[in-house]
Amino acid sequence: MSSQLLCLECLACGSRLPAAVPRNLCDCGRPLLARYDLAAARDAFLARPTERGIWRHSALLPVGDPRFRLELGEGDTPVLSLSRLGQDLGLEALYLKDEGANPTGTFKARGAAVAVSRALELGIKRVIMPSAGNAGGAWAAYCARAGIRLRVVMPEDAPATVIQECRLYGAEIELVRGLLSDAGRVAAEQAGSGGWFEAATLKEPYRLEGKKTMGYELFEHFGDELDAVVYPCGGGVGLIGIDKAYRELAGMGLTDRSPRLIAVQAVGCAPLVKAFHDGAATAGEWPGAATIAAGLRVPRVLGDTLALEAIRRTGGGAMAVDDDAILAAMLKLARLEGLWICPEGAAAVAALPRLLETGAIRPSDRTVLLNTGLGLKYPEAVALAIGQSSGGSRRDRLNLRA
Numbered sequence: 001m002s003s004q005l006l007c008l009e010c011l012a013c014g015s016r017l018p019a020a021v022p023r024n025l026c027d028c029g030r031p032l033l034a035r036y037d038l039a040a041a042r043d044a045f046l047a048r049p050t051e052r053g054i055w056r057h058s059a060l061l062p063v064g065d066p067r068f069r070l071e072l073g074e075g076d077t078p079v080l081s082l083s084r085l086g087q088d089l090g091l092e093a094l095y096l097k098d099e100g101a102n103p104t105g106t107f108k109a110r111g112a113a114v115a116v117s118r119a120l121e122l123g124i125k126r127v128i129m130p131s132a133g134n135a136g137g138a139w140a141a142y143c144a145r146a147g148i149r150l151r152v153v154m155p156e157d158a159p160a161t162v163i164q165e166c167r168l169y170g171a172e173i174e175l176v177r178g179l180l181s182d183a184g185r186v187a188a189e190q191a192g193s194g195g196w197f198e199a200a201t202l203k204e205p206y207r208l209e210g211k212k213t214m215g216y217e218l219f220e221h222f223g224d225e226l227d228a229v230v231y232p233c234g235g236g237v238g239l240i241g242i243d244k245a246y247r248e249l250a251g252m253g254l255t256d257r258s259p260r261l262i263a264v265q266a267v268g269c270a271p272l273v274k275a276f277h278d279g280a281a282t283a284g285e286w287p288g289a290a291t292i293a294a295g296l297r298v299p300r301v302l303g304d305t306l307a308l309e310a311i312r313r314t315g316g317g318a319m320a321v322d323d324d325a326i327l328a329a330m331l332k333l334a335r336l337e338g339l340w341i342c343p344e345g346a347a348a349v350a351a352l353p354r355l356l357e358t359g360a361i362r363p364s365d366r367t368v369l370l371n372t373g374l375g376l377k378y379p380e381a382v383a384l385a386i387g388q389s390s391g392g393s394r395r396d397r398l399n400l401r402a
């Protein structure tokens, strides 16, 4: 079925804008969300087409003409039972959705597939974006396939593998001293002056649409039986996307239940966790952000209100874990379950004992951890994890920058 996209809507001021032209933020400065004719899309969802991957859900995606769909095998990632880890922790029904199986090795492929396809459909020729790394790699691959020119602005200490990945796909790279927020300012300046379309997280409405397909797949797998999702949260787009999926499913009358959404961040960069525990509606910029989980090093969260609202409405929670716990969790999952996950995914694993202790997750809860990427992309983290298990201070060995 073709796209049932109706318009773009600003949740802050209620503006509804036509979706047929490229857009960034609403005039009021807040993100725009894609809205669909859910009644019409319902039949398509129920028909469960035999196609695999995210484009099965094309009625609920923004690309109108199928000729513009870019496909590299994204979506329909495996849901794996973690029975040994579950037994170790006292969790009866623990699962991992392995987003490392996506093209370019992370869930960023979902967002890039949809947003770059839509950019192609809207005639955009040049895209600029800031990235902590993996989004840049994913956009580089899809822009290569689309023939769209891409410039990625990244912190100079982004993981070496993803810098190479972007170069391999032919993207222009600009490395900036500082954090993702600094890269964001550089990208915004260049977009303003150089005729580039800016595709920063949530400044562009369609990346979220790709990421929401994780929520559809969780619902297809678990139906109403899923109690909690533990998500490693940087800019929060994955979490906001899963929430949007469940709200659309509710809007189609397919469920009235959402799993509790639990955000995990790193102790060295935890703006959402702080805001959640402070009872705040927005998150401030985190000073001096530092963590081995590069994707979680997002000091300023543009989707803060959406993410915090989703966590609270679903009865979820938020928790920060430190880098040593992340590395230990990476090793534990490898050795207990044969899974080589990324440090961001390992943060979700590392949070489980405390989430159980605090009652945020109960032993009988059907719980899914999101592993957002492939551990293979992080050789430095693996060296640290193995080094840590054989003793010694990791900062002594690898002179890690803050």
Ligand SMILES: Cc1ncc(COP(=O)(O)O)c(C=O)c1O
Pocket: 106, 108, 132, 133, 134, 135, 232, 233, 234, 235, 236, 237, 238, 239, 294, 295, 296, 342, 344, 345, 372, 373
């Ligand atoms: C592997 C990985 N996990 C998690 C995240 C955080 O994603 P989000 O911005 O959707 O919260 C990122 C972002 O760069 C990432 O690369």
Ligand SMILES: [Zn+2]
Pocket: 010, 011, 012, 013, 014, 015, 026, 027, 028, 029, 030
């Ligand atoms: Zn607005």
